[in-house]
Amino acid sequence: MTLALTLSSPPAAPSDDVTLAANGDRRAFERLYRDNVDRIFSVCVRMVGDRGRAEELTQDAFVRAWEKLGTFRGDSLFSTWLHRLAVNVVLNEREAETRRRDRHDDGIEDLDAISYGDVRPLPVPGLSLDLERAIATLPPGAKKVFVLHDVEGYTHEEIAEVLGVTAGGCKAQLHRARMLLRRMLTK
């Protein structure tokens, strides 16, 4: 699965640092890293619920971006391109993890079957906000949809494309994720 990298943001000329980095300037790329690392780490940690793994995935995303910089044409903002590339890295990693564990994780779990007793111990130490903690305990599929839609602002159509589900299924999943969060937060 690969999320298209050209949606939503208006066309923008690549910045000087993007051009320099595309020509092999690692210092320019470091500046791009420092400008974007928190946003990339945030989406990674919220999607995987594990800080250590999210840090590894953040590094993977920037290495992938370096490798693919030559394909960036400025059809979107660099930050948008990078963000979507990072989402693809996380989703591909989770696919591989799922295959390794031979466990079904395509975002279509039966959320009705999830009770509060199924909520695992909080896997993200240091996140004090109740909502952060609740998001971290969501089942993987619900977490993906909720983070991409409500936190990151992706459309249902974009999420449906990347997850390989219908937009209607995505909406239902989002509603159930919100319901689950509401129940957790008002418990």
Added chain:
Amino acid sequence: MTEHDITDESHRAACTECAAEWTELDAISAAARALPQLTPSRDLWSGIDARLAGNANTSSSALARAERRWFRSPTLRMAAAATLLVVASSAVTWRVATDRNDTAPSDPANGVTDSAAAVLAALTEAPAGSPRYSQASYESDFAAMDVEIRAMQSLLNERRAELDPNTIAVLEKSLMLIDQAISESRSALLNDPASQFLAAQLARSYSTKLTLLRSTATMPMGS
């Protein structure tokens, strides 16, 4: 549609219970949109930079394949390494000395001048009243050292099969630590580009790396 379809706007207009629930869900969405960005617990750049350096070596494999035709024998490879060191290091050293109106601190006895050591000396040992070793100059010299390092690493990649695996393991572990130090110094220099102290720290790390690469690249087979 269920009897209480909370997503149905007309139903919510008539059902206060569902309307209230919908408001709560809306509040959750609003709170999600307002979540702050999170920061990693450590600086991830050093690890990224080390991997990019590895990629650069990989991408230079075509060059390495072309060089392979010339470097069939270990003797020729070591000779080439020595020549490379003399040319690359001397160029940087000459520039440093020129900047300082000084004589180049080359060592004619062994024919190898240490470019990083020359930069370090220019940054830390310049006599009072001598021209300041400029930021532009040392940045240019570090870039030249990067070229030298890439060339040495390509040579080492060529020789991997000839060297003892334990030597390679120790080398890689050491390089990782040095690269981390280089990355941290570079990051600090980005924030304070005029700092001669930070530039000297970076030069020390470069000097260590170059020394390690040189000694390993010119090791006899089986070392």
